[in-house]
Amino acid sequence: MRPAFVISLDEELIWGSFDHTPEDRWSAENPDPRGVVRDLLGLFEEYEIPCTWAVVGHLFLRSCERGTDGRAHPELARPSFPWHQGDWFAGDPCSDRQRAPLWYGDDLLDWILDARVGHEIGCHSFSHVVYGDPGCGAEVARDDIKACLEAARSRGVTLRSFVFPRNVEGHHGLLAEHGFSAYRGEDPAWFRPLPSRPKRIAHLADQLLGITPPVSSPHERLPGLWNIPGSMIFLPRNGVRRFVPLATRVRKAHAGLARAVAEQRVFHLWFHPFNFSADRIAMLRAFGSVLRRAAELRDRGFLDISTMGQLALQLSARGRTRTHLATA
Numbered sequence: 001m002r003p004a005f006v007i008s009l010d011e012e013l014i015w016g017s018f019d020h021t022p023e024d025r026w027s028a029e030n031p032d033p034r035g036v037v038r039d040l041l042g043l044f045e046e047y048e049i050p051c052t053w054a055v056v057g058h059l060f061l062r063s064c065e066r067g068t069d070g071r072a073h074p075e076l077a078r079p080s081f082p083w084h085q086g087d088w089f090a091g092d093p094c095s096d097r098q099r100a101p102l103w104y105g106d107d108l109l110d111w112i113l114d115a116r117v118g119h120e121i122g123c124h125s126f127s128h129v130v131y132g133d134p135g136c137g138a139e140v141a142r143d144d145i146k147a148c149l150e151a152a153r154s155r156g157v158t159l160r161s162f163v164f165p166r167n168v169e170g171h172h173g174l175l176a177e178h179g180f181s182a183y184r185g186e187d188p189a190w191f192r193p194l195p196s197r198p199k200r201i202a203h204l205a206d207q208l209l210g211i212t213p214p215v216s217s218p219h220e221r222l223p224g225l226w227n228i229p230g231s232m233i234f235l236p237r238n239g240v241r242r243f244v245p246l247a248t249r250v251r252k253a254h255a256g257l258a259r260a261v262a263e264q265r266v267f268h269l270w271f272h273p274f275n276f277s278a279d280r281i282a283m284l285r286a287f288g289s290v291l292r293r294a295a296e297l298r299d300r301g302f303l304d305i306s307t308m309g310q311l312a313l314q315l316s317a318r319g320r321t322r323t324h325l326a327t328a
């Protein structure tokens, strides 16, 4: 295959954090999440690079209303996680974007869709429910996917690519059944098999040392559903992670691009836009340097830059050609 660079962004505002971080603290740590999105869109435009924005389905909405039983979205089956008490939707304000801007994002969708570079809108679940957790049964996942498809349909968007909340995979069959053709599998990093605490420490060491990230060849997990594994997160500069120099992030990502070209594989970079909240200007400059390198490689013909959906389409088409040649 041709070497490729893929970027996927997990766009979730408060939805990925409400179960562990109070809203006021999240807002203090992320004072301008929409500004970061605008800055990123500007960078992508500057280098003419499209990416996959995996947007939480609830953010497609401008508003929502409480059901007659007093619950938010009563039609959706609820997960039952041992690590979360009460109704999963208890935090949903059942309000609108003006009053509760962290829970709705129809404006973000407008900006992404209006961009000239042709970004892909992907799916990051409807309510950031953790698909791979045993507390998320098939009924919960099915309702969640259907809610995403419906929200997307109302905006004229067809969802093809999926990013699992917390990168915990599950219910792949339901994704295939509902028309998805790609998902981001967990990064095949060397520290992946470790238990959670040593894994976190190893991940930080890996980033500190700027170790060359893995690159992958996408794998057809189910007919028509491709796993395009992540390679690395563009690490935020909050907490202990601020001790990882910015230059190391850039060096690591540049090494990933070079490795993709050398091995004819895919370098898949990902992060959450709010990960740029801390040290925003410097983070944007560092990320811009990665985009500049990728654009140079593309313009010299060494590298394709694709969204997850485009790559899955190419892979499926290639598979069909091969089958055709084999049977001809």
Ligand SMILES: [Zn+2]
Pocket (backbone or CB within 6 Å): 058, 063, 064, 065, 072, 073, 092, 093, 094
């Ligand atoms: Zn709602």
